[in-house]
Amino acid sequence: MIPLKDDNPTNSRPIVSYGIIGFCVLIFIAQLGLSEVELRDFTYSYGLIPSVLLGIDQLPSDLYKISPVGTIFTSMFMHGGWMHLIGNMLYLWIFADNIEDDLGTLNFVIFYFVCGVGAAMSQVLMDTNSQIPMIGASGAIGGVLGAYLINYPNAKVLVLIPFGFFSQLIKIRALYVLGFWFILQFVNSFLSSSSVGGVAYAAHIGGFISGVILILFFNKKNTGNKIKQTSQKENKKGPWEQ
DSSP states (O other): OEEESSSSOSSSOOHHHHHHHHHHHHHHHHHTSSSSHHHHHHHHHHOOHHHHHTTSOOOOGGOOOOTTTTTHHHHGGGGGGGGHHHHHHHHHHHHHHHHHHHHHHHHHHHHHHHHHHHHHHEEEEEEEESOOOBOOOOOHHHHHHHHHHHOOOOOOOOOOOOOOEEEEEEEEHHHHHHHHHHHHHHHHHHOOOGGGOOHHHHHHHHHHHHHHHHHHHHHHEEEEEHHHHHHHHHHHTTTTTO
16 A cells, blocks of 8 residues: 555645655765765765664774764665665655644754654664664654544545556555554564664664654644733733623
């Protein structure tokens, strides 16, 4: 089931979402210009390595470009191939604009990177001794999906369902599309082995849960602000105003 678009218009232009997509694409294009050895070194220097982050292992001095904590953020903009990039950017393009519209520019930046940190730490704690670099935006995007599920469970999403040589386009509620995605991460996490690399399913799960928690916090905060603003307006009314 591949989402293609949602029927959920926004009130503002999602400049942060567009910026993240553009930056990820630029980084990937830059990666394409590297030799095999240069790409390996680049990945080890700027990808997130759990054992290095936790101080269990150390990188060779020539690969130590930034602090291990910094790689939590640099790794969010790196991708391992065309399908990795396209898949992540497609989900970001479809679902991030509404969450950015809800939160506003600054809050969305905070939301996105906190979800990314939550995703990264979920994967790190699942395999603390791993020496395999983690790269990709999917953990942070998982947070966006979790937030979308909370705020827009009934939004219709156009999905492509492949059946061998045949395919079907159908509109499905976001609750089912994103709920299926989340369940799939759990199933795949039990079927995969982190010792040989591959997909960081724990990061997807951790990012999704982080997004759910954060959007509930922001929703509660925004509701409180609206109530406060309404109360202030009512208090400013004159004695004859209704």
